[in-house]
Amino acid sequence: MSASKDRAIVVSALKHAAPYIRLFKGKVFVLKVGGEVFADTSDTRALMEQVGILHQVGIRVVLVHGGGPQSTKLATELGLETRIVDGRRVTDGPSLDVATMVLNGQINTRVLAACRDLEVPAVGISGVDAGLIRAHRRPPVDREGYDPVDYGHVGDIDSVDADVLQKQLDNSLMPVVSPLSCDSSGNILNINADTVAAAIAAELDAEKLILATGSPGLLEDSNDPQSLISYVDRAGLERLKKDGKLADGMLPKADAIDFALANGVNRVHIISYKATDSILLEVFTNEGKGTLVVNDITALTPAEAASSGSNS
Numbered sequence: 001m002s003a004s005k006d007r008a009i010v011v012s013a014l015k016h017a018a019p020y021i022r023l024f025k026g027k028v029f030v031l032k033v034g035g036e037v038f039a040d041t042s043d044t045r046a047l048m049e050q051v052g053i054l055h056q057v058g059i060r061v062v063l064v065h066g067g068g069p070q071s072t073k074l075a076t077e078l079g080l081e082t083r084i085v086d087g088r089r090v091t092d093g094p095s096l097d098v099a100t101m102v103l104n105g106q107i108n109t110r111v112l113a114a115c116r117d118l119e120v121p122a123v124g125i126s127g128v129d130a131g132l133i134r135a136h137r138r139p140p141v142d143r144e145g146y147d148p149v150d151y152g153h154v155g156d157i158d159s160v161d162a163d164v165l166q167k168q169l170d171n172s173l174m175p176v177v178s179p180l181s182c183d184s185s186g187n188i189l190n191i192n193a194d195t196v197a198a199a200i201a202a203e204l205d206a207e208k209l210i211l212a213t214g215s216p217g218l219l220e221d222s223n224d225p226q227s228l229i230s231y232v233d234r235a236g237l238e239r240l241k242k243d244g245k246l247a248d249g250m251l252p253k254a255d256a257i258d259f260a261l262a263n264g265v266n267r268v269h270i271i272s273y274k275a276t277d278s279i280l281l282e283v284f285t286n287e288g289k290g291t292l293v294v295n296d297i298t299a300l301t302p303a304e305a306a307s308s309g310s311n312s
Contacts, residue, residue, distance in 0.1 A: 020284045025058035027207035028169065029283075032197035034213050035067035037273045038107050047212065048114040050279040051174075055120050059283075060169045062200060063122075064177045065111060066193035067102045068249075074098050086143070087251040091152040091190040099190045103178040111176045122174040125164070127181030128188065132164045133157060133196065135181045135189050155181050155189030157196070160203040198256035202263035209260045210282065211253060212273040217291030222247060231292040231300060234261055261295050268293040 031051065037043050054061050068089065072082045075098050083090040091099060108124045115122035127133030135155030140148040168175045179196040182188045194211065201209040218237075220227035222245065232240070237254055240246050246254050257268045271278040271290035278289040294300060 017284045021057045024207060024283065026060065028060045028062065028201075028204045029054065029208045029210060030062045030064065030197050030201035030204065030206045031210045031212065031279070032064045032193055033066070033273065034193075035065065035071070035102075035107060036069045036214055037212065038065065038067075038110050039069055043273060044110065044114050045117075046276075047273050047279070048111070048118055048120070050277060052115070052118040052120045053280060054283065055174055062165055062169070062175050062177060062204065062206075063111065064179060064193055064197040064200065065103075065107055066179065067099070067107045070102045070106060071095075071098050074102055084248075085149050085151070087247075087249045087253075088151060088154070088192055089190065090149070091154050093153070096153040096188060096190060100180060100188065103180055108176060108178045115174065115176070120174055121172060122176050123168055124176050124178070125168075126178035127191065127196065130164045131161050132177075133179075133181040133191070133199070134159045134161075134184070135191060136183050137187070137189060153187070153189055155183070155191045157181070157191065157199050160199050162200075162203040165200065165204060192252045192256075194253045194256035195259075198260040198263075198265075201260050201265045206260075206265055208267045208269060208283075209257075209265050210269045210271065210279065211257075212271055212279065213249075213253070214272065214274060215250070215270070216272045216275065216289075217270045218246075218250070218293075220245065222250075229291050230288075231294070231297070233294050233297045234258055236297075237293060257293050261293065266294065 033047065037047055051061055051063060075082050075095060080094050080098065104126050112122050112124050125132060135157050138151050138154045138156045140150045142148050165175050179191045179193040180188060181191055197209060216225055216228050218229045218232060218240065220229060237258060241254055260268055269282050269290055269292055271282050275289050282288045282290060
């Protein structure tokens with residue numbers, strides 16, 4: 001490619017991105033990233049480079065991370081059984097120790113190290129810190145046709161103290177949040193990271209909640225990556241759930257998406273971290289790369305609706 005063509009591409013890209021930069025500068029985006037991203041150094045860097053660009057153009061990012069694969073791997077190495085019901089991890093005493101080591105230790109530190117390399121001023125925090133997330137232990141959950149499930153040391157959120165994060169954002173820092181929390185007596189609780197991200201997004205009045213997963217987005221057929229649903233509203237999301245088209249890890253995501261939309265977040269995006277520059281394409285272009293979920297289809301802008309090929 002000639003130098004002149006290279007320059008023209010750069011200038012064109014900047015011109016196309018400029019309206020989005022103006023629109024989102026100073027706004028809060030909550031980005032939830034599954035632990036599987038951080039199992040690979042190149043995946044970690046590719047994702048964090050995109051996060052760094054969001055930060056550098058003035059978007060206030062809160063990153064919430066999971067750690068499921070790493071927790072399962074460490075549990076297996078320690079001879080512990082991993083049990084997951086309806087996409088949610090059952091956490092007994094030893095499993096809680098594993099989650100604490102993986103989430104607050106390995107992954108949070110790894111994300112911060114990547115941020116240091118990219119000169120993004122990030123600070124690690126968990127739901128325990130400064131009372132960020134106040135929670136209580138989840139009671140046994142009834143399931144139709146099955147015995148009740150005791151999820152163990154798993155928490156349900158009572159409240160989120162947005163000021164804890166807001167102070168960091170106001171000082172141009174990027175919070176990197178581990179989803180561990182505790183109850184009023186100091187008992188540590190494991191909380192699903194999608195649930196934490198949705199609660200934080202709602203409390204911060206976030207412009208967007210972005211869920212970066214291994215899936216390209218919501219699918220009409222979970223076995224067919226080509227059946228991507230470009231956009232859907234809350235009613236359509238509920239239909240997918242009732243029709244059994246959301247399974248395993250997508251179930252808590254669907255609940256988190258519904259909560260975020262019901263509590264003031266206008267746009268939720270589900271994207272694949274595996275797709276090149278998926279976050280940047282989702283934020284800075286109309287076409288996007290994943291599934292956009294809104295309260296109501298009528299909330300879509302004409303450009304969003306025109307650029308999307310399918311809906312539910």
